[in-house]
Amino acid sequence: MDPAEERRNSKSQKDHINMLSYVSDSEYGIPRRCPCGGRIIDEVRRKDDYDTLPGKRFFTCKNYEADGLHYRQPWVIGVQEEIERLTKRVGEAEEVMLGASNLGRQLDRVEEQVQLLCEHVDLLTVQVATLEKVCFD
Numbered sequence: 001m002d003p004a005e006e007r008r009n010s011k012s013q014k015d016h017i018n019m020l021s022y023v024s025d026s027e028y029g030i031p032r033r034c035p036c037g038g039r040i041i042d043e044v045r046r047k048d049d050y051d052t053l054p055g056k057r058f059f060t061c062k063n064y065e066a067d068g069l070h071y072r073q074p075w076v077i078g079v080q081e082e083i084e085r086l087t088k089r090v091g092e093a094e095e096v097m098l099g100a101s102n103l104g105r106q107l108d109r110v111e112e113q114v115q116l117l118c119e120h121v122d123l124l125t126v127q128v129a130t131l132e133k134v135c136f137d
Contacts, residue, residue, distance in 0.1 A: 034061035
């Protein structure tokens, strides 16, 4: 094998390994689309041995091949990861809502302070007017 062909081959292998790692890193939660662009289907692997068990469920790429470049994720894992993601989002939303109620209370306190300061300014205005009459009359 000549060196140029060997470099092309090693580059091709490196690209393939990188793509495998990208696919494995992106497989989180309930997949919407496969990296190949294929549609995700719900697959149930049938077990002929048991009459009562429905079989194992998977989220599978419509174009699935066992080459590592397509999704075939167990249903339970996908749903569990999605529940964890949604639980985290609910927690964040709860923090925002608690912060909003705290801001409402702070706003009420600031409005009370503004009202007191307005009354104080009115009182000082009256006093200044009285002093001007006394001093300049």
